[in-house]
Amino acid sequence: MTTIADRIHLHLLSDSTGETLEMLAKAALAQFDDADVVRHFWPMVRSRQHLDRIVPELKANPGLVLFTLVNPEARARLEEVCTKNGLPAVPILDRVTEALEKALGQEAHGRPGRQHQMDKAYFERVEAIQFTIAHDDGIGWENWEEADIILAGVSRSSKTPTSIYLANRGFKVANIPLVVESPPPPKLFELSKPLVVGLTTAPERLVQIRRNRLLTLNEQSQTAYIDNERVKSEVAFARRMFADNGWPVIDVTRRSIEETAAAIIRLCSERSHKSGGDFEGVKAI
Known part of the structure; x- marks a missing residue:
């Protein structure tokens, strides 16, 4: 039987719609049986001001933070808050982006939500x-x-x-x-x-x-x-x-x-x- 102690809070922060983040989180969670996870979804986080409005929720519901933020200021602020409060934070696209930069010989543009552009x-x-x-x-x-x-x-x-x-x-x-x-x-x-x-x-x-x-x-x-x-x-x-x-x-x-x-x-x-x-x-x- 799952108890409150077994429950974790999962915070998903994205500077776009968060669809990619949700899919990856769902795929990862599927590997665990009977996981009692409370999800907190924060899409379209594109500024430090927006992030600061979320910080109280992170503190009130400590847990794992998964994020895809390209805005340097917002990202730095999130990492600072997570470090200060002992919250594990995972930038889930960093390793993939770094590997692609190396393979392609160019830097990523760092544009939030670029995959959703009306191109x-x-x-x-x-x-x-x-x-x-x-x-x-x-x-x-x-x-x-x-x-x-x-x-x-x-x-x-x-x-x-x-x-x-x-x-x-x-x-x-x-x-x-x-x-x-x-x-x-x-x-x-x-x-x-x-x-x-x-x-x-x-x-x-x-x-x-x-x-x-x-x-x-x-x-x-x-x-x-x-x-x-x-x-x-x-x-x-x-x-x-x-x-x-x-x-x-x-x-x-x-x-x-x-x-x-x-x-x-x-x-x-x-x-x-x-x-x-x-x-x-x-x-x-």
């Missing part, structure tokens, strides 16, 4: 999200050649959430549900630019997901949609199509959306390298 990459991500939303569930197949990735799979095989996740990483994605009685548009087999990826999953798991979906919609549970043999046939139909067309296949049964997306991005990279093209990779958000 070309930002607008490309917005365009990717708009494209992906407009080409969900087989819609707009006439424009599929403009996509970077096409996801194909039976109903409830994580096509839409994976598409949205990839769109947030800058990829234009379309997806198409594979239905035995309704063949996909011929366009799907004629594409040259997009990478077509098949998503599959274990029939038993698919039945469970579909049954839960019907329950949330208050619909009848005894339908062909969740019939075991029927679902097995659907999955087999999709797998044959993947094999016949030489499309890479990802089994999402035990994968999170993030893991599936990472595998797809890797496929994009490998395809680009084989074709001799340049792969820009994932754009920071």
Whole structure:
């Protein structure tokens, strides 16, 4: 049983939105079981004056301080406060930035929130999200050649959430549900630019997901949609199509959306390298 003594306060201070800081903290905390952590989130800290308003909270709730501050004055003030009050403070991007400076032979600019600037990459991500939303569930197949990735799979095989996740990483994605009685548009087999990826999953798991979906919609549970043999046939139909067309296949049964997306991005990279093209990779958000 966790006691008050086992609880720690985790202060996250960022000079930008704090998204990077939160993700890193979450990834690190995932390595610990039943950690009782009280998070204190302080975004957009860009001046000593702002930091001074936070200092009383640091003193009142002593704990671990993780920060990404590039303003020298604010950073010096934070380090001074932490040292004086015995608070461990970790500048989580310093080692990475130092390594990049050495590898690139240049100094980092030290601009807060630079990854969130409304530059070309930002607008490309917005365009990717708009494209992906407009080409969900087989819609707009006439424009599929403009996509970077096409996801194909039976109903409830994580096509839409994976598409949205990839769109947030800058990829234009379309997806198409594979239905035995309704063949996909011929366009799907004629594409040259997009990478077509098949998503599959274990029939038993698919039945469970579909049954839960019907329950949330208050619909009848005894339908062909969740019939075991029927679902097995659907999955087999999709797998044959993947094999016949030489499309890479990802089994999402035990994968999170993030893991599936990472595998797809890797496929994009490998395809680009084989074709001799340049792969820009994932754009920071």
